[in-house]
Amino acid sequence: MEGSYMTLVANGARFAIAIPNFALVAPTVAK
Known part of the structure; x- marks a missing residue:
């Protein structure tokens, strides 16, 4: 349980x- 919480x-x-x-x-790629 603790391991899945850390994930x-x-x-x-x-x-x-x-x-x-x-x-x-995103704005850079959109140009």
């Missing part, structure tokens, strides 16, 4: 980092 937290952190990165990259 959930790691995925959440990765997702939280990916969102702003995508927001920054």
Whole structure:
């Protein structure tokens, strides 16, 4: 149970980092 919780937290952190990165990259790619 504890292991899956840590996986959930790691995925959440990765997702939280990916969102702003995508927001920054998307306008550049759209050009």
